[in-house]
Amino acid sequence: MLSIILLRLQRLKGEYHVFLIMTVLSLVFSFIFGMTQSQDFTPTVLIVDMDESTYSQMVIDEFKNDNTFRYSVANYDAAATQVEDGKVLASIVIYEGFDTDIRNNNIPSIGVIKTKEDRDIFTLNSIVANITSKVIGNTNIAEIASIYVSELADADKDTLFDKAYNMAVEDWRYKKPVFIEASTLEQGAGFSDDNLTHSIIGFSLFFSMYTIVFAIGEILNDRKNNTWQRVLVSPISKISILGGHLVVTFLIGLVQVSVLFISGRYLFDINFGVNLGVILLILSAFVFTVTSLGLFLSGIVKTHSQLAAMTPIILTGTSMLGGCMWPLEIVNNKIVLALANITPQKWAIQAMESIAIHGKGLNEVVFPALVLTVMGLIFFGLGVKLVRFE
Amino acid sequence: MTLLQISNLQKYYKDVNAVDSISFDVKKGEVFGLLGPNGAGKSTTISMISTLIKPTSGQITYNGESILENPKAIQQKLGVVPQEIALYPSLSGYENLKFWGHSYGLRGNELKNRIAEVAEIIGLKDRLKKKIEKYSGGMKRRINIGAALLHKPELLIMDEPTVGIDPQSRNHILETVLELNKQGMTIIYTSHYMEEVEFLCSRISIMDKGEIIASGTQEELIEIVKGQKKINLKFDRITKELTEKINSISYVQNIDTQDEEMVLATQNGDNIFKDLISKVSETDSNILSIDIKKPNLEAVFLHLTGRALRD
Ligand SMILES: Nc1ncnc2c1ncn2[C@@H]1O[C@H](COP(=O)(O)OP(=O)(O)OP(=O)(O)O)[C@@H](O)[C@H]1O
Ligand SMILES: [Mg+2]
Numbered sequence: 001m002l003s004i005i006l007l008r009l010q011r012l013k014g015e016y017h018v019f020l021i022m023t024v025l026s027l028v029f030s031f032i033f034g035m036t037q038s039q040d041f042t043p044t045v046l047i048v049d050m051d052e053s054t055y056s057q058m059v060i061d062e063f064k065n066d067n068t069f070r071y072s073v074a075n076y077d078a079a080a081t082q083v084e085d086g087k088v089l090a091s092i093v094i095y096e097g098f099d100t101d102i103r104n105n106n107i108p109s110i111g112v113i114k115t116k117e118d119r120d121i122f123t124l125n126s127i128v129a130n131i132t133s134k135v136i137g138n139t140n141i142a143e144i145a146s147i148y149v150s151e152l153a154d155a156d157k158d159t160l161f162d163k164a165y166n167m168a169v170e171d172w173r174y175k176k177p178v179f180i181e182a183s184t185l186e187q188g189a190g191f192s193d194d195n196l197t198h199s200i201i202g203f204s205l206f207f208s209m210y211t212i213v214f215a216i217g218e219i220l221n222d223r224k225n226n227t228w229q230r231v232l233v234s235p236i237s238k239i240s241i242l243g244g245h246l247v248v249t250f251l252i253g254l255v256q257v258s259v260l261f262i263s264g265r266y267l268f269d270i271n272f273g274v275n276l277g278v279i280l281l282i283l284s285a286f287v288f289t290v291t292s293l294g295l296f297l298s299g300i301v302k303t304h305s306q307l308a309a310m311t312p313i314i315l316t317g318t319s320m321l322g323g324c325m326w327p328l329e330i331v332n333n334k335i336v337l338a339l340a341n342i343t344p345q346k347w348a349i350q351a352m353e354s355i356a357i358h359g360k361g362l363n364e365v366v367f368p369a370l371v372l373t374v375m376g377l378i379f380f381g382l383g384v385k386l387v388r389f390e
Numbered sequence: 391m392t393l394l395q396i397s398n399l400q401k402y403y404k405d406v407n408a409v410d411s412i413s414f415d416v417k418k419g420e421v422f423g424l425l426g427p428n429g430a431g432k433s434t435t436i437s438m439i440s441t442l443i444k445p446t447s448g449q450i451t452y453n454g455e456s457i458l459e460n461p462k463a464i465q466q467k468l469g470v471v472p473q474e475i476a477l478y479p480s481l482s483g484y485e486n487l488k489f490w491g492h493s494y495g496l497r498g499n500e501l502k503n504r505i506a507e508v509a510e511i512i513g514l515k516d517r518l519k520k521k522i523e524k525y526s527g528g529m530k531r532r533i534n535i536g537a538a539l540l541h542k543p544e545l546l547i548m549d550e551p552t553v554g555i556d557p558q559s560r561n562h563i564l565e566t567v568l569e570l571n572k573q574g575m576t577i578i579y580t581s582h583y584m585e586e587v588e589f590l591c592s593r594i595s596i597m598d599k600g601e602i603i604a605s606g607t608q609e610e611l612i613e614i615v616k617g618q619k620k621i622n623l624k625f626d627r628i629t630k631e632l633t634e635k636i637n638s639i640s641y642v643q644n645i646d647t648q649d650e651e652m653v654l655a656t657q658n659g660d661n662i663f664k665d666l667i668s669k670v671s672e673t674d675s676n677i678l679s680i681d682i683k684k685p686n687l688e689a690v691f692l693h694l695t696g697r698a699l700r701d
Contacts, residue, residue: 003493007478010489014480226476230537233440234493235465390443 003236004244008218012252019211019256026207026260027267033325034199034268043089043120044070046079053099055135058165059110062131063092068123083113090114090124102136138165194357195327197270201352202324204260205345209290209315212253216294217311219245219387220304229390238389246291253287273355275362282355282365285372286348292379293344299386322346347371393418393545393576394439399448401434408434410600411448416545416578421571423591424580425687427699430597432580433473436549439578440470452545466494469543473550473580475522475530476537483518483525483533487540494541504540511569512536513562528559535563539570546570547578552586564589584687584699596691603694608687615685615693618643621654621662622681627674628652635669650678655692 012019047063049056063071069089074082079091091113101108110132114121142164222228231241261279264270272279297314301307319325321336322345331337340346351368354360394416401409409431416422424432437443439450441461450457452464477486487508491501509515512532522530535551548567552560567590571577581587587594588608595605604611625632628647636642636654641662644655656662663680670677683689691699 003489006492007489010485011478011480225479226472226474227478229437229442230470230472230476230490231493233442233465233468233470234490235462235495236493390437 001236001240001244001247004231004241005248008245008248011218012248018214019252022207022211022256023259023263026203027263029207030196030200030203030264031268033203034196042068042070044072044087045124046074046082046088046091047071048074048076048079048091048093050076050096051094051098055099055102055139056094058135058139059094059098059131062135063127066127066131068127069120080113083115086115089120092124092128102139105140108132108136141165196268197356198327198349198353200261200264200268200270201349201356202319202326202345204257204264205286205348205352206315206319206324208253208256208260208287209293209319209345210311211256212249212287212290213294213297213307213311213315215249215252216245216291217298217304217307220298220301220307223388224304232389242295242384242387246295249291249294250287253291254284257283257287271356272352273359273361275355278355278362278365279352281362282348282351282369282372285369285376286344289344289372289376289379292376292383295383295387296379299383299388318343319345323349344372344375391418392416393453394578395449395451395454396435396439397449399435399438399450400446401431401438401443402446407600409438409445412595412597412600412602414595414602414605416576417593418576419571419574420593421567421577421579421591423587423594424578424597425582425584425587425594425691425699426597427582427697429599430582431600432597433549435597436470436547436578436580439464440468440547441465464545466541467544469538469541469546471535471538471546471548471551473553475534477522477530477533479523480521482521483514483529486522486533487518487536490537491540496540501540504542508536508539511539511566528555531555531559531563535566543575545576545578547580549580550582551579552581552583582699584691588687594687596687596694598691598695604690611687611690612685615689617657618685618689618693619656619662620683620685620689621656621666622679622683623652623654623666624678624680625650625652625670625675626678629673629675632670632673632675635673636666639665639669655689 045063047060049060060071060073074091076093079088079093082088083091093111093113095109095111098108098110100106110128112121112125112128114124142161145160145164219228222231232238261272261283265272297307297310301310321340322328322343323331323340324345328337328340328346328349331340347368351365354364358364392415396415397413398411399409399413400407400411412431412435414422424435426432434443438445439457441457441464445458452467455463457464478489481489484505487505488501491504496504505518506515509518512535514529514532514536517529518533522533525533531551535548538546538548552563555563564586567577567579577590579587579590591608593605593607594611595602596611597603604614606613628650633645633647633652636652637645639656639662641657642654643657646653646655666680667677688699691697
């Protein structure tokens with residue numbers, strides 16, 4: 001096995017520029033995609049308060065707690081023009097009488113000014129519905145509670161209402177997390193935000209897959225050079241031959257992703273969390289899976305050029321599906337989401353994001369790592385069966 | 391002493407019978423020739439001996455041990471020079487030799503010294519720095535041979551090692567083979583060049599269409615066509631009448647005509663000249679030249695198959 005490992009390392013010396021190109025390309029793409037996505041990904045929503053009551057203020061406060069969009073208050077005319085000009089996604093209008101409607105248990109009037117129907121608008125609609133019903137619900141609870149309590153004790157009804165309302169709000173936070181609760185980690189200045197982090201993770205994984213698949217695909221070149229056959233005739237056992245190629249491919253892959261993530265860390269100031277061991281665990285699992293995938297692909301094709309033709313299709317396809325290019329959160333299609341589960345990329349991204357964006361640790365990573373390992377073992381088994389030892 | 395024994399060896403590729411139940415043995419210290427035209431099954435036979443592919447049926451033993459059951463019995467002792475160049479194109483000649491030596495267990499100084507020795511043998515001393523892809527065809531062939539020599543194999547199998555190279559490299563290779571044999575290496579030499587096999591080999595098997603059609607020493611093989619002569623005749627013109635007249639000579643067995651040339655295969659033709667000249671004088675044609683060839687392996691092949699060894 002040592003012979004093969006040394007051989008592969010020696011050959012790598014002549015091929016390092018491929019490795020470098022992959023690294024640079026990956027960083028450039030992560031950056032471009034990260035930037036474009038973060039620009040249109042958090043659109044602004046204007047709020048027009050025509051009611052100007054305590055209730056409308058409550059609603060506005062709730063909106064401001066929401067992280068999906070950027071909210072700011074404006075007057076009606078400005079709100080309408082800006083929507084028309086496409087400067088903001090939409091405007092929410094809290095009409096006059098909102099407060100009386102709530103008090104009288106009528107359906108309150110709240111509107112959305114928009115120019116198109118798209119994914120973001122759907123999201124906004126449901127946020128509006130959620131927030132209003134929440135405020136109405138909390139108001140009712142607080143109302144009933146304060147009346148009830150004030151009848152018992154001789155207390156001030158308004159103070160009690162405030163208290164009860166706040167308590168209800170607190171309860172909502174835990175029981176019904178309508179809001180994206182994951183408050184983003186503060187990440188200093190620069191471009192760093194979730195989208196860039198996602199993009200760096202996605203593209204690093206995506207590009208490193210090429211390096212890995214083609215590194216193991218070298219055995220097809222060896223067959224063309226007849227060196228594969230010659231090695232098989234030597235006293236080196238088949239296990240050692242395959243083992244040598246796999247070990248080197250695994251190491252190349254691990255170095256590639258590490259270089260990419262370290263570059264991401266220092267060039268774009270992305271924080272991948274502190275637990276290096278956990279990161280290494282998930283990356284190793286991923287690299288193992290892709291190495292095995294590469295072995296499998298090298299087994300089903302006959303020549304390296306067939307591999308070169310097939311790999312981009314498979315890697316790009318599964319990477320889109322698995323969420324390397326854009327976050328799966330913006331995908332609605334159930335079939336697509338279900339299919340995503342069979343791509344290794346999805347699990348690696350999920351694990352890496354739970355570390356980098358949500359600040360989670362080992363517990364969140366164990367399951368994805370297991371899934372990746374199982375996938376890897378399946379590909380490995382098939383690959384060993386399919387690779388021709390003659 | 392028999393080193394390698396092959397019995398009823400057979401290989402099917404789907405329905406192609408590449409090797410059809412062949413048997414032969416190779417004795418320690420000899421140069422054994424495997425002669426046959428393209429597609430005869432030589433390479434397939436070698437692939438089975440070198441444990442690269444499994445036979446459909448039959449047995450191969452090395453030093454009495456079955457290599458089908460235990461490939462290790464032969465692998466360390468065997469050097470194979472494949473028909474196609476089998477080297478890493480992006481590595482230098484030196485790096486290639488180093489790897490192949492390493493894969494046969496050579497390390498450190500031993501490996502280094504051995505590379506130097508092999509470089510000398512293949513005539514590329516101090517010329518191993520270039521990448522393989524930058525060498526000429528003949529040099530690649532030599533390194534291809536060198537890669538099989540590093541571990542001083544007991545048995546060396548060479549599969550058409552001189553295909554497509556210049557006469558100078560070819561002579562060098564043939565001399566190298568004889569030299570290695572003189573030092574005690576047993577060699578199986580495969581070729582479709584009759585002259586090479588005649589020059590090198592003590593015993594020969596002639597293969598055709600997957601079968602061994604004749605085996606033995608050169609003398610034994612030529613005995614098959616004993617008394618047979620091949621005569622090349624050149625005429626000013628060849629007519630139907632001329633061909634018929636010559637064919638009527640009893641010991642003319644076969645006539646091959648091309649343009650103004652005629653090749654006769656004859657048996658026991660002691661009076662061949664007299665008879666030929668008298669027959670030709672009965673026609674309008676004139677003999678321009680006569681060339682009588684001694685029987686060789688080519689004639690043996692022609693005799694056995696009715697075809698020339700090379701097309
Ligand atoms: N992998 C294979 N699959 C199918 N048929 C094959 C395969 N390898 C060889 N053959 C067939 O087996 C026969 C013998 O081929 P082989 O290469 O052993 O001949 P050879 O004597 O070495 O010829 P050459 O002088 O051209 O090298 C040929 O008909 C060839 O087409
Ligand atoms: Mg051949």
